[in-house]
Amino acid sequence: MAERFNRTDFQAWARRAHSTGGCAQPVHLRGRVTHLDPQTGEVLHHYSTAREPGGMLRVACKTRRASRCPSCAETYRADTYQLVRAGLVGGKGVPDTVTTHPAAFVTLTAPSFGPVHSRRTGAGGGVVSCHPRRNGGNCPHGRAVSCTVRHSDGDPRLGQPICPDCFDYSGAVLWNAHAPELWRRFTLAFRRYVARSTGLRVADLREVLTVSFAKVAEYQRRGLVHFHAVIRLDGPGGPDAPPPAWATHELLKAAVDHAAGAVRVSTPAAGDVPALTHEWGSQVDVRPITTTGELTDNAVAGYIAKYATKAAECVGTLDRRIRPTDDPADLPVSGHARRLIAECLRLGAIEEYARLRLTEWAHMLGFRGHFSTKSRHYSTTLGRLRADRIEHNQRQHAEISTGRLPFDDDQVLVIAHWRYLGQGMTPGEALLTAALTGKPLPPLDPSASPTSPQGSTS
Incomplete structure (x- = not known):
């Protein structure tokens, strides 16, 4: 840290740290960009990383994971908040009349794969015993099936199976792997129910009604994902048109209840795993x-945006892929996560399970879907929000060195060459x-250093 601070280019390095928003794992690039007049060949502008500290340009990693980079994750969270909120109150290209469209906050959960320690509250709001059993007794593995502890919110036992040997780890992993398919079938069943309820064919439904949604996946402490979604009923073409009079909150709720109970995904028997049927939980x-x-719309947007920056950290697993050289027994994870x-x-x-790519997604406990998704007509896109931010920043900065050019980029020939050098910072940096x-600063590893140069180009 002292070495970095005392370097002659520290002020330039500090300005670059500000320009990346305080990114905790910036990407290191080396290269150049030349802007030419396509008619005369005149060099209008030339940029090279040779003028940057260390001869390389640091750009923000733009990850969504708060565990890796709190700064970039906060930007992602704010964008997701604006995206979800615009679909409820208007703005960002969505008319404010969307507030009159029926909309609901829907939560779909996973079924039980065995009792786990949980923090339960009674009718008065007080914490009650975890799993009291009047007759007590033990499971087939000799462990007590009852837990009378009133767990605190930070109790590390929360989400852990009461008996790990009774917990269905195969079923839990395969359910996570099929959760995206369950969601897809849920959306199809939802539309079928609405069409049938109104005497329409599914193919004709889009002529009078559009079902729009935005959803996020959240991990429960037991290692299973569940989905939070905003589902909205629009007229044909999206939020610009009002939905028909029969599109009500009651119809929306009935369609959710039907679709959640109707969809199934089956997996064949393989090895010592029997054939399984996967479905949503009863809650x-x-x-x-x-x-x-x-x-309110603000509360829903904030809730969904919060979980868009998280993964499976609450289960006690890793935020990176499992390497071929990793021994599961040596991983710094909880016992429950280790078994998953x-x-x-x-x-x-x-x-038989090769298509599920469970080995690649072991760190996510089998789930390989996108954490936050939306339908086409729900609202704006993250890409549009990012483009607007870039345009805003270019208007705010007048100097060429910050990216604003004294000519229209669409009228010039741009020749660029970049090489990837690595990613990250030393703990001191x-x-x-x-x-x-x-x-905020993510947890530091004293032995950490930026990744070594890879030499890739684009």
Whole structure:
């Protein structure tokens, strides 16, 4: 840290740290960009990383994971918040009349694969015993089936199986792997129910009604994903048109309840795993979204955006892929996560499950879907929000060195050559960046250093 601070290019390095927003794992690039007049060949502008500290350009990693880079994850969270909120109150290209369209906050959960320690509250809001059993007793493995502990919110036992040997790890991993397909079939069943309820064919439904949604996946502490979604009923073509009069909150709720109970995904028997049928859990929550009251548009947008930056950290697993050289027994994970990871690796070696890519997604406990998705007509896109931010930043900075050019980029020939050098910072650089930008600092590994040059070009 002292070495970096005392270098002659520290001020330039500090400006670059600010320009990346305090990114904790910036990408290192080396290269050049030349802007030419296509008619005369005149060089209008030339940029080279030779003028940058260390001879390389650092750009933000733009990850969504708060565990890797809190700064970039916060930008992703804010963008997701704006995206979800625009679909509820308007803005970002969505008319404000969308507030009159029926919309609900829907939660779809996973079924049980065995009892786990949980924090339960009673009717008065107080914490009650975890799993009290009147007759007590033991499971077939000799462990007590009852737990009378009133767990605190930070209790590390939360989400852990009461008996790990009774917990169905194969079923849990395969359910995670098929959760995206369950969601896809849910959306199809939802539309079929609405069409049937109104006497229409599914193919004709889009002529009078559009079903729009935005969803996010959240991990429960037991290692299973569940989905939170905003589902909205629009007229034909999206939010610009009002939905028909028969498109009500009651119809929306009935369609969710039907679709959640109707869809199934089957997997064949393979090895010592029997044939399984995967379905949603019995806990399905459907609540209307309003501009006032307990479940407002701001609350829903904030809730979904919060989980868009998280992965499976609450389960105690890794935020990186499992390497071929990794021994599951040596991974810094919880015991429950270790068994889920080991089951992913075991099932991933079975030919019948090869298409699920369980080995590649073992760190995500089998789930390989996108964490946040939306339908085409729900609202704006993350790409549009990012493009607007770039345009705004270019308007704010007048100097060429910050990216604004004295000519229209569309009227010039751009020749660029970039080479990837690595990613990340030393712990000292990370501490300095956090101090300079006031951004949160991720957990530091004293032995960490930026990744070595790879030499890739584009």
